[in-house]
Amino acid sequence: MRIVFAGTPDFAVPSLRAAAARQEVVAVYTQPDRPAGRGRALTPSPVKLAALERGIPVLQPETLKSQTSRDALKALQPDLMVVVAYGLILPKKILEIPRLGCWNVHASLLPRWRGAAPIQRAIEAGDRETGVCLMQMEAGLDTGPVLLTQSLAIGEQETGGQLHDRLAVLGAQVLADGLGLLRAGIRPVPRPQPAQGVTYAHKLEKAEARLDWSLPATALADKVRAFQPWPVAEAAIAGERLRIHAAVALETAHGQAPGSVLALGREGLDIACAQGALRIRTLQREGGKLITAADYGNARRDLAVGA
Template identity: 75%
Template sequence: MRIVFAGTPAFAVPSLRAAHAYNEVIAVYTQPDRPAGRGRGLTPPPVKLEAIQRGIPVLQPETLKRRESQDALRAMEPDLLVVVAYGLILPRAVLEIPRFGCWNVHASLLPRWRGAAPIQRAIEAGDTETGVCLMQMEAGLDTGPVLLAQTTPIGPEETGGQLHDRLAELGAGVLADGLALRRADVRPVPWVQPEAGVTYAHKLDKHEAHLDWNQPATVLARKVRAFEPWPVAEAVVAGERLRIRGAVALDLPHAFAPGTLLAASKQGLDIACGEGALRLRVIQREGGKAITAADYLNARRDLATP
């Protein structure tokens, strides 16, 4: 098959490898290079670097809504457009160009967590399982029929970054399965997403990272896990703003005001919450690197308790 691949971040790289391994990827679409890092120099997306390494032509239009961009895609005569975390909206005219339409690898069990941040929202909500779907794209936001799906449990201490990496590989496997069926001229039987159970995974925002100690410790522990490695939870602890890189909830009854430091030891800093306490195990001071609570207390001996 003549496949065009559209993706941008690291999540899409394993799927590009899967598509390239057994099929002819004739071109890769990815977003334009963006400023990144302290120097704010233009940085190519991970998918672009992977495509260049494999000798695949790369296109980086700002939008696919313009006629010239659509004509360029049409001239390639693609059989299939595979989309994985591309980040740009595909107009209906684009969806109609490939002979077999457009497939999307989505990191949730649709219809739950349609949208931009399904991995983090699943952890934040306390879901015990998630997965990936191979979906036939249509004009709506992640509303198309599902061709294949794979389920996986979410570990009790798994972070957004760890789950991201697992689902990236799982998604590549599901895509490979779908492409193998397509090459064998076997069409997966699509199932229409039900209306019941639809939830939306809204894009992450840095303002969400601040922890509200009035919330239950279980809720805050999930946020810490979900927002690692970005945008990273943060809070004021003993008068100092810290980034919280690892924490667990304690079922610890208390009568203290939320935000009170209950105990500080090498096991962690225990902070009173609206319900229970949050034990901070890995923290990051401003301008520093992530360290254990024990290392932090070596610099803040005024906080240590027996």
């Protein structure tokens, strides 16, 4: 087979390795190099680095809508195009070029959490299960029929970063299974997605990171997990803005106004919510490093409440 792979971030790297295991990847598409770091130097994507390590040619078009882009893909004579978190929309004319069409590795159990941030949205919503779908791509946003799927349980304290890493590995396994079937002369049977249960995982925005104490503690704890390691939850507490890296929900009955400090001690910093309390375990002060709530308590003796 002649496979063209399209992907950009770390999540796509295990899938690239799976696709390239038999030297069948003839080219890799990835986003153009972007400025990154303090020096804002142009930085290649993780997928580009992984492709270059394997000696695979890399293409980085700004768009796939031009005739030039279509001609370049046609020249590769692909049997299959595999797309994993690429970041560019594939026009219908691009989808029609590979002989077997285009496959997409998507980190949710479709049709739940179509869109850009399925991993974080699943945690934020309190889902207990997620997974990976191998999907036959069509013009709609993650609407294509599903070829293969694998599910896994979301850990009670699992963060967005931890789940991301597990799903990246699972996605590579599902892709490898699909490619194995093709090599054996078996095309996976496409199953249309049901019309019921459709939800959209909109792109994460930094403005969403602010915690609202008028919500239940369970919802805030899920948000803290989902937004770790980015954009990281934050809140105004006791007169200063803190970034909250780890927290758990307590069923505490308190009768205090949401946002009030209930306790600060070795176990954590407890903040009143509309229902229950959020126990913050690790946090970051403005311009400071990551510290435990106990260390924060040592610096804020004025908040020695219920310690």
